[in-house]
Every structure is written in C-alpha cells, then in structure tokens.
Amino acid sequence: MKIGVLALQGAFIEHIKILRRLGVEAVEVRLPEQLDGLDGLVIPGGESTTIGKLAVMYGLMEPLRQFAQTKGVWGTCAGMIFMAKDVEADQPLLGVMDIEVERNAFGRQVDSFEVDLIAPVLPDGETRPFPAVFIRAPKLVAAKGSAEVIATLPDGTAVAARQGHMLVTSFHPELTNDDRFHQYFLKLAMNN
Numbered sequence: 268m269k270i271g272v273l274a275l276q277g278a279f280i281e282h283i284k285i286l287r288r289l290g291v292e293a294v295e296v297r298l299p300e301q302l303d304g305l306d307g308l309v310i311p312g313g314e315s316t317t318i319g320k321l322a323v324m325y326g327l328m329e330p331l332r333q334f335a336q337t338k339g340v341w342g343t344c345a346g347m348i349f350m351a352k353d354v355e356a357d358q359p360l361l362g363v364m365d366i367e368v369e370r371n372a373f374g375r376q377v378d379s380f381e382v383d384l385i386a387p388v389l390p391d392g393e394t395r396p397f398p399a400v401f402i403r404a405p406k407l408v409a410a411k412g413s414a415e416v417i418a419t420l421p422d423g424t425a426v427a428a429r430q431g432h433m434l435v436t437s438f439h440p441e442l443t444n445d446d447r448f449h450q451y452f453l454k455l456a457m458n459n
Contacts, residue, residue, distance in 0.1 A: 268457065271296035271305040273331075275321040277313020277345060281441035285449050299330035307339035307432075307456030310346030312402070312439050315370065318349050319359030328359065335363040339432040339456030347435035348405050364430050365412035372406030373437075379403070384438075386418040386427065389447040398445055399426065399438035407437060432456065 270286050272279045274295035286293035286309075296302060308331075310318070322328050334340065335350075340363065342350040353367035354360060373380070383396030397418075407425035410416050418427035418436075426437040432455050440448035 268292065268306050268453065269294065269304060270307045270309065270453070270456065271302065272309045272311060273297075273318070273322075273327075273346070275313075275325070275327075276317050277311040278343075278439065278441055279309075279311045281439075282309045282311055282343075282449075285441055285446050289446060289449060289453065291453065297325060299326055302330055302334050305334070305338065307341070307452065308334060309452070310340065310342040310349055311441070312344030312346060315345035315348035315354075315405075316356070316358045318345055322349075322361075323359050328361065331361055332363055335361065335433060337432075339434070339452060341434040341436075341452045341455075343436050343439055343441065344402065344404055347407070347437060350433065350435055353409075364428070364433050364435060365410070365414045366407060366428055366430075366435065367409040367411070369406045369408050371403050373401050373404045382420060384418055384420070384426070386448075388417045388429070389451055392447070397440070397447060398443045399436075399440070400442045401426075401438050402442075404437045407435070429455070432458070 351368040384399040386392040414430035
C-alpha cells in the first residue's frame with residue numbers, strides 16, 4: 268500500500284512517520300504527478316488558506332478533486348477545512364466532502380486542548396478513548412448528504428466524519444502515539 272501526504276505546509280512529517288511505522292509506503296506529495304500510483308492521500312493540519320493557495324499555485328486543485336473521486340482522502344484539522352464544500356471564508360477549497368465547517372471554532376492557539384474521545388468506528392473505540400489533540404481546530408457544523416458524523420465531543424460537538432472513502436477529523440491524530448485513526452483510514456483506502 269502506498270499513501271501520499273500532501274506536503275505543501277503543516278504537519279506532514281508526523282503523518283509520514285506513523286504510516287511508515289504501520290508498514291505503509293508513505294511519500295510526500297507536492298506536484299500533481301506525485302498522485303500517480305497512490306492508494307490514498309492525507310491532507311495534514313497546518314493553515315488551510317496557505318494550503319489552498321499553494322495547491323492552486325502548483326496546479327493541484329483539479330488533480331486532487333479527481334483523485335478524491337476514487338481514492339481514499341483524509342483531512343486533519345486544516346485538511347478538513349480544505350476538503351469541505353461549505354466554509355464561511357473566502358479561500359480555495361477542494362469542496363469534495365459534503366460538510367459544513369467553522370474555522371478556528373475552538374479558539375486560538377492558547378486555547379489548544381486534549382480530550383478523550385469516544386470513537387465507535389475504532390477498535391475498542393467505545394471502551395478505550397482516543398486522545399484527541401485540538402490546536403486552533405475547526406468545528407464540523409454539519410454533515411450532509413452521505414457524509415456521517417463518526418465522533419463527537421462529550422457535549423455532542425461533531426469532530427470527525429466519513430463520506431464513503433473520505434475521512435475528516437478536527438483534531439490531530441498524528442500528534443499522539445495512538446495510531447487507530449491511521450489504521451481506520453488505511454482500511455477506507457484499501458476497501459475502495
């Protein structure tokens with residue numbers, strides 16, 4: 268299995284390390300031709316406006332949209348914003364997932380937090396919470412169409428969703444030692 272990590276900006280190295288630890292060939296993606304031969308793609312956290320502008324500059328927008336039609340794509344934090352169809356901001360978006368997202372909904376960098384998340388889609392997800400790290404995180408306001416919420420905070424706020432072979436998380440699984448969300452994404456990419 269070969270998974271790309273969009274390496275324009277943000278926390279791409281951390282995703283690559285976890286994927287390689289799981290025995291996956293993980294490569295950095297910066298140009299359209301680097302999507303060839305991939306089984307899936309991770310769009311990491313970082314700054315969504317910058318990721319979008321760089322994707323436009325490198326001619327990646329349409330190739331990424333085409334890739335997402337048939338291959339697994341996972342957006343974490345800024346990647347979730349970039350994948351959304353509906354964001355209240357004027358910025359380049361892929362618009363491949365039928366979700367509405369509010370940027371920086373949990374506050375500024377100083378408001379970062381970690382919370383134990385119940386995620387039934389993960390192995391032992393009901394009994395062994397996932398340590399979710401939120402840094403200037405977006406909120407999943409709504410999942411529409413075939414998109415479905417797969418994890419919420421204790422107060423009911425949606426923080427992860429799936430639509431077919433696509434996945435988004437408000438938080439940063441790559442900043443923990445728990446690789447269950449990476450394993451979950453690999454299954455989505457494999458079953459596609």
